[in-house]
Amino acid sequence: MTTSTRPLRIGNISASRADRATATAEFLAASTLDVVALDMLSDEAMLDLAAQRADGGPGYERTAVVQLRECLDLLGAVGGTRGGAGGNRGGAGNVGGGPGKSGDDDNTGVRVVTNAGALDPEGLAHELRALARESGIDLPVACVVSGEVTDRASELGLGEVDVATVRHGAFGIARALADGAVVVVTGRVSREALVTGAAAAHHGWTHSALDALAGSVAVGHVLSGGPGATGVVDSSTDVTRTTDPVTGGYPIAEISGDGSAVITRHPSAFGSVTVGTVTDQLLDGVAGARYAAPDVVLRLDSVRLAQEGTDRVRLSGARGEPAPPVVAVVGMGRAEGELRPRRVARPLPQGEAGHVVVLPGGARENVPVPGETAPIGPGELPTPWTPSAVPGGAGVSTQLGSVASVRRGVVGRGVNIAVWTWDDSAFAWLAGEFTSERLRELVGALDGMEVRRYPLPNLRAVNFVARPPRGVAPVAGLGAELASARLEVPGELLEYGP
Incomplete structure (x- = not known):
C-alpha cells in the first residue's frame, strides 16, 4: 500500500452471524472505498468465542469467512491474481480504484482490516488464504x-476472568498494509486501531505524526460505533450492533494527510450525519479531556466539528500528545446472574505488550513501540473559552432532553455521562448549570461514587466521569433517566433545537 496525497476513504461495517452472507459484498459494491473496517468483536462476542474454543471450535469469528467469500472479486488486486492473469483489475468491480482514483496510487480494489481474528488471528488468516485459493486467487x-x-490474568492483576487480551495499537496493521496485505486480521485491538492503522499506512505516518494520529483516533472512535454515527441507533460502547449492514446507517470517513476528516455515510444507509450525531458518538466512553490510545493521546478538547454539507461533517483541529508508556490489558468474565460481561483493565508496559505482525509472506516482525512516551496528563486542560451570553427569558420547567442531549458510555470500571447541546449560547447555560453537585441532584444513583467534571467547549459538552468504590460494580443503566429529568431553563433556550 503506497502512501498517498489524497484522502483515505474508509468505511465501517459490523456483520453478525444472523446476517445474510452477501451483506459485506453488497456494502462494498454500492460504495467507493479504499479500506473497509470489518469490526466484529464486542465483550459478549469475545466471551462466546472463548467458550467456543474451549469446546473445540475455532477462537475466531467464522462469520468473517462467510462474508468475505462473497466479495473476493472486490478486494485489492496487488499481489492477488485470478487464474494466473495477474495485474490490476478494473471495470465495475473495481471498488475504490479505476478512473476516479488519483494517479499517485497504483493499487486497485478495497482492502479489509478486521478484528474477527479474536483469539486466533493466524487461524482465520490461514482459512481466508485457503478460501481464496479455492477460487484461484492468491490473496x-x-x-x-x-x-x-488469559493464562497470565492473575499475574497481571486481573483476577479470575474467562479471557484476557492486550489491546494493541495501529502500527502492526499499518506495517501489514505497507507490505502489500489486502486483508489484515487482528484480535481485539484498541477501539480505533483498525481506522488509525489504515490511515497511517495510506499517508505514511510514523509515530512522530502526533496530531495526524490524534485526528485519526478521533475518527476511529466515531466509526467504531457503527450506526451511532448516523443516529440510527444509540450504540454505546461494546454493544453488538444488529442493524442491517447495508441499510443500517454504517458510516464512512475521508481522512486527509493531516488527520482531519469528513464523516459521511454509506450511500444506501438510513440515518443522517450531522454535527449532533458525530458529537454524540465521539463522547461515548471517554474519560476527561484526554483520550489515551496506544499510539497517541488525543486532546479531545481540541477537536472541532462543522457541518460541511448534507451528511458531511468535518472533524478537524485534533492535537496529539506522546503515547502513554503503557497499554491496556483487559480481562472479561460473566458472573452468574449478570446480564453484561464484567470487565477489568490493568496497565502493561508498552515494551512487554508482545505486539507482533505476521506479514503476507510469513515473516514475523515485532512492532516497534513508540519512540517517545509520556505519562498521561491530568484530565483537566486549560481550554481557552469565552462564553457567549446566556439565553434570557422567564424560567420554564422542561425536560433536559428538550434542550440538550445525553450520551452515556463505559470508562474502565466506571461510566461517562456527557451532556451536550448544539448552540454556543445554550452551552453557556449548560456549562454554568451542570456542576457535579447538580448532576448528583438529578441522578440519585451517584451517591457514594466519585464524580469528575470536564467541560469541552469545542464540542459544546460537559463530560462527567463517575466511578464507584473499587470492587463495587456501577449501577446498571446509570444516568439513563437524565434526559427526562425536569429542570428550569431560560425561556429563550427553548427556541434552539438540534
Whole structure:
C-alpha cells in the first residue's frame, strides 16, 4: 500500500452471524472505498468465542469467512491474481480504484482490516488464504497476533476472568498494509486501531505524526460505533450492533494527510450525519479531556466539528500528545446472574505488550513501540473559552432532553455521562448549570461514587466521569433517566433545537 496525497476513504461495517452472507459484498459494491473496517468483536462476542474454543471450535469469528467469500472479486488486486492473469483489475468491480482514483496510487480494489481474528488471528488468516485459493486467487493476508494473556490474568492483576487480551495499537496493521496485505486480521485491538492503522499506512505516518494520529483516533472512535454515527441507533460502547449492514446507517470517513476528516455515510444507509450525531458518538466512553490510545493521546478538547454539507461533517483541529508508556490489558468474565460481561483493565508496559505482525509472506516482525512516551496528563486542560451570553427569558420547567442531549458510555470500571447541546449560547447555560453537585441532584444513583467534571467547549459538552468504590460494580443503566429529568431553563433556550 503506497502512501498517498489524497484522502483515505474508509468505511465501517459490523456483520453478525444472523446476517445474510452477501451483506459485506453488497456494502462494498454500492460504495467507493479504499479500506473497509470489518469490526466484529464486542465483550459478549469475545466471551462466546472463548467458550467456543474451549469446546473445540475455532477462537475466531467464522462469520468473517462467510462474508468475505462473497466479495473476493472486490478486494485489492496487488499481489492477488485470478487464474494466473495477474495485474490490476478494473471495470465495475473495481471498488475504490479505476478512473476516479488519483494517479499517485497504483493499487486497485478495497482492502479489509478486521478484528474477527479474536483469539486466533493466524487461524482465520490461514482459512481466508485457503478460501481464496479455492477460487484461484492468491490473496495476500497478514495478521497481528491476538495478544491473549488469559493464562497470565492473575499475574497481571486481573483476577479470575474467562479471557484476557492486550489491546494493541495501529502500527502492526499499518506495517501489514505497507507490505502489500489486502486483508489484515487482528484480535481485539484498541477501539480505533483498525481506522488509525489504515490511515497511517495510506499517508505514511510514523509515530512522530502526533496530531495526524490524534485526528485519526478521533475518527476511529466515531466509526467504531457503527450506526451511532448516523443516529440510527444509540450504540454505546461494546454493544453488538444488529442493524442491517447495508441499510443500517454504517458510516464512512475521508481522512486527509493531516488527520482531519469528513464523516459521511454509506450511500444506501438510513440515518443522517450531522454535527449532533458525530458529537454524540465521539463522547461515548471517554474519560476527561484526554483520550489515551496506544499510539497517541488525543486532546479531545481540541477537536472541532462543522457541518460541511448534507451528511458531511468535518472533524478537524485534533492535537496529539506522546503515547502513554503503557497499554491496556483487559480481562472479561460473566458472573452468574449478570446480564453484561464484567470487565477489568490493568496497565502493561508498552515494551512487554508482545505486539507482533505476521506479514503476507510469513515473516514475523515485532512492532516497534513508540519512540517517545509520556505519562498521561491530568484530565483537566486549560481550554481557552469565552462564553457567549446566556439565553434570557422567564424560567420554564422542561425536560433536559428538550434542550440538550445525553450520551452515556463505559470508562474502565466506571461510566461517562456527557451532556451536550448544539448552540454556543445554550452551552453557556449548560456549562454554568451542570456542576457535579447538580448532576448528583438529578441522578440519585451517584451517591457514594466519585464524580469528575470536564467541560469541552469545542464540542459544546460537559463530560462527567463517575466511578464507584473499587470492587463495587456501577449501577446498571446509570444516568439513563437524565434526559427526562425536569429542570428550569431560560425561556429563550427553548427556541434552539438540534
